[in-house]
Amino acid sequence: MSGDMRKSLLLHGGVLVALFTLQFVLPAYHHGNLARIMVLASYAAGYNLLFGYTGLLSLGHALFFAAGLYGMGLAMSQFGAGTGLALGGGVFLGALIGGLVAVLALRTEGVAFMIVTLMFAQAGYLTILYFGAYTRGDEGFVIAQADRVFLGQDLSDPRNRYFFAFTICCVSFVMCLSVVKSQFGKVLVAIRENEERARMLGYDVAKYKLVAVVLSATLSALSGAAYGLLFGYVGASFASVQYSIFPLLWVLLGGAGTVLGPLVGTAFMFYLIDLSSGLTTAYMLIAGVVLVCLTLFAPQGLLGELRRRFWRWLP
Amino acid sequence: MSLLSAQGLTKEFNGLMAVEDVTLEIPEGQVRALIGPNGAGKTTLVGMLSGRTAPSAGTVIFDDRDVTAWPAHKRIAAGMGYTFQITSIFSNLSVWENVALAARRTVSGRSDVENAVNSSLERVGLIDHRSEEAGDLSYGHQRLLEIAMGLAQAPKLLILDEPTQGLADGEVAAFNQLILELAGTTTVLLIEHNMDVVMQVSDFVTVLDAGKILFEGIPDDVKANVAVQAAYLGGGHAAA
DSSP states (O other), rough: OOOOHHHHHHHHHHHHHHHHHHHSSSSSHHHHHHHHHHHHHHHHHHHHHHITTTOOOSSOOHHHHHHHHHHHHHHHHOOOOOOOHHHHHHHHHHHHHHHHHHHHHHSSSSSHHHHHHHHHHHHHHHHHHHHHHHHHGGEEEOOOOOGGTTTTTTSSSHHHHHHHHHHHHHHHHHHHHHHSSHHHHHHHHHHHHHHHHHHHHTOOOHHHHHHHHHHEEEEHHHHHHHHHHHHHHHHHGGGGGGHHHHHHHHHHOOOOOOHHHHHHEEEEOOOOHHHHHOOOSHHHHHHHHHHHHHHHHTTHHHHHHHHHHHHHTOO | OEEEEEEEEEEETTHHHEEEEEEEETTTTTEEEEEOOTSSHHHHHHHHHHTOOOOOOEEEEHHHHHHHTTTTHHHTTTTTTEEEEOOOOOTSHHHHHHHHHHHHHTSHHHHHHHHHHHHHHHHHOOGGGTTGGGGGGGGHHHHHHHHHHHHHHHHSSSEEEEETTTHHHHHHHHHHHHHHHHHTTTEEEEEOOOOHHHHHHOOOEEEEEETEEEEEHHHHHHHHOHHHHHIOOHHHHHOO
């Protein structure tokens, strides 16, 4: 094992151990926040696979998050599926929609790709509203507590919830690290860095991008399904454009193309809003100024800046 | 037997004939030079051979297969190596990773990749720069990196688009040596402006002018051909 790999395992393993340990010391409020952050960070990690590693900027990831959320929720409310099946159904729906969107949207690139993904997500949002009879539209619906029992554990209990969120976070870490270390991941980076060159080295760029979109959508959907399950609510606001912009912001803040970036960015943004809203009602002003400063002084995000200055080996 | 054969290749850009009815046979193991004045259509022709440019008419047969309708990446995977005229590398990745990306498509296994990368870097003399970021290399070294990426793919046909452009004299000599070593095992198609390189390394020369083949022959015949001199070489240069 190379030295860089050992350092990387130590760092990422250390972060996971810290996250695991925090649940025993955190007060209830932050305990709940961190569970939420870990699930949303997995969403950001899914986004990062596409944006940070492959260089494809999607503005429609809320579609995949919502696919997981609604796939899980509707499977329960409409078909009476059990928790495990519903969770699997949500992830599957996300992967399926990811594949469909990829086949169509990847015919474009650059700004057109951003617009096409945005439009698909809007179409998804409107579809949810249109089928209000089943989805309850804007109002959304609640997942009954009886349905929130997974493997015998009641997920509405804060400790179980934290543990489940932690597990999702671990899954996203392992998935991202193994993609990044794999030959597949290295080709994705090559496509990000110089697509034409990657093609002229004989790589089927279109196929790699397609798989990247599906992977990214699958992880986003897993996070969406878990979010609904853990917090007991399924609503159309999660399919809105705001939820497509969030992962982009989190990833940019934390550091695009780093495995830890999404977690750091999500936590940073969450607490930035949380703390500043405690100070003033104009909290978005504070958040905005901090974001502008970060963009000016750490354009590669917090982890990207760390990598540039100190940790060249950071994956 | 021809490794690459092109029949009646034509490329028309809005009525402008960039390449017109070019037929080309490159036998296995040959080092073929493609020369011609600026705007003769050399890069367009090579683009059609490698799949970067779709031809308006004509066919391309590579390794006994009709690849005319194949996308570029499929032709590369079938054994064409292509190096860009305008340096196209992964600037933010290390020199080593650049070559590894080229090698990994054909070679698997950590140690085999490592061997392929190291030997390619040694052949072009960049082994000491292996951990540097590719974008930090000097221009000449970036050109050599392009060539290393071509070598690492162990292609059947290596297409080099103006490889010596911007190289120092010593580096050009090393490049000539490299091509002479490849000759016999790898078929090479070389677009080149530097006539000294063409004369030293090529077995056969195709002269392109205004999109058509003006002359084909061994280097000495090309040197002696009056039409080629008029079109391209210029009296003084041909004598040198």
